[in-house]
Amino acid sequence: MTINLATESGFHAPGTEIFNFEPLFSIGGLDVTKPMLMAFVGSAIVVTLFYVACAKPTMVPGRLQALVELGYTFVRDDIARSIIGGKKGDKYVPLLVSLFFFIWILNLFAVIPLLQFPVTSRIAYPAVLAITVYLLFIFLGIKHQGPVGYFKNMMFPPGIPKPVYVILAPLEFISTILVRPFTHAVRLFANMFAGHVLIAFFAVTAYYFIVETQGLGIVIGVAGFVMTIAMTGFEMFIQVLQAFIFTLLAAVYIQSSVEVDH
Amino acid sequence: MFLAELFGSVGAIGYGLAAIGPGIGVGLIFGLGVQAIARQPEAYNLLRQNMILGFVLTEALALIGFVAPFVYPTS
Numbered sequence: 001m002t003i004n005l006a007t008e009s010g011f012h013a014p015g016t017e018i019f020n021f022e023p024l025f026s027i028g029g030l031d032v033t034k035p036m037l038m039a040f041v042g043s044a045i046v047v048t049l050f051y052v053a054c055a056k057p058t059m060v061p062g063r064l065q066a067l068v069e070l071g072y073t074f075v076r077d078d079i080a081r082s083i084i085g086g087k088k089g090d091k092y093v094p095l096l097v098s099l100f101f102f103i104w105i106l107n108l109f110a111v112i113p114l115l116q117f118p119v120t121s122r123i124a125y126p127a128v129l130a131i132t133v134y135l136l137f138i139f140l141g142i143k144h145q146g147p148v149g150y151f152k153n154m155m156f157p158p159g160i161p162k163p164v165y166v167i168l169a170p171l172e173f174i175s176t177i178l179v180r181p182f183t184h185a186v187r188l189f190a191n192m193f194a195g196h197v198l199i200a201f202f203a204v205t206a207y208y209f210i211v212e213t214q215g216l217g218i219v220i221g222v223a224g225f226v227m228t229i230a231m232t233g234f235e236m237f238i239q240v241l242q243a244f245i246f247t248l249l250a251a252v253y254i255q256s257s258v259e260v261d262h
Numbered sequence: 263m264f265l266a267e268l269f270g271s272v273g274a275i276g277y278g279l280a281a282i283g284p285g286i287g288v289g290l291i292f293g294l295g296v297q298a299i300a301r302q303p304e305a306y307n308l309l310r311q312n313m314i315l316g317f318v319l320t321e322a323l324a325l326i327g328f329v330a331p332f333v334y335p336t337s
Contacts, residue, residue: 016332082311183322190325245318252315 014200042105083251100247107239121192130185133250141257202228273331280327287320
């Protein structure tokens with residue numbers, strides 16, 4: 001879907017084509033593209049960071065250890081403990097910390113010069129993470145409430161007038177089983193996708209009106225240039241917020257499976 | 263026979279329509295959230311978390327509207 005605002009003047013707004021990459025190289029028939037490579041680098045960065053910082057923990061933390069512990073305690077206190085609850089929540093902290101930092105690094109690639117592509121704006125990456133959480137919370141629900149009890153607690157919460165169940169039961173089933181994983185993945189994907197298109201649009205506007213055409217249009221070009229910088233700053237805020245939200249929702253879903261009634 | 267027909271970037275119009283409801287919803291959530299924080303500043307942490315949670319659940323509707331044109335391209 002390309003938006004041709006002014007086709008005859010030669011200005012082309014960026015569309016979905018900026019998300020398609022030619023394979024860089026292929027290993028045994030598997031084509032490796034830039035986002036795939038960046039996903040590997042991202043996971044390597046997270047693993048290395050935590051290993052270097054916390055492999056030999058000291059009582060009085062050094063600089064790097066203090067920094068990593070700051071991130072760790074943030075996820076533990078603000079997500080795991082406050083959503084899932086004290087003792088129970090601590091069990092899921094490793095998963096939530098990995099999710100948070102992995103997604104954040106993948107998002108952060110959008111504003112790092114030369115890389116400049118949010119890996120999570122390809123639907124496959126958020127989808128895999130959302131499916132992992134989806135399978136986990138269904139497994140936990142069946143483990144803690146039993147196969148019948150889980151679906152009974154989900155579709156027939158107690159204390160509601162009987163006729164309401166006719167509407168409530170199918171709605172609850174659809175929203176938990178079908179819509180949940182979909183919105184979980186699409187929320188992250190669509191935010192990063194929209195942000196990347198927005199930055200690309202302003203950058204193309206600046207380039208077109210400053211470099212390719214001369215004249216009064218330069219005012220628009222300068223506005224586009226300023227907006228590119230402003231949107232980059234705004235995107236950095238959105239990136240950490242989306243990583244936080246993805247992890248927060250994962251915790252909420254786990255909590256709804258672990259707790260029997262709420 | 264068509265009663266009415268629409269050409270061009272229908273997806274953009276659809277997204278505009280899809281954003282109305284979530285727009286009102288997000289406005290309500292943050293408006294009431296700020297009001298609640300003003301009344302009880304000591305409950306800030308609890309309120310902020312619930313505000314974000316309500317915000318993301320409402321925002322999902324707008325995002326589905328954003329993705330729908332890519333799922334059903336017009337041409």
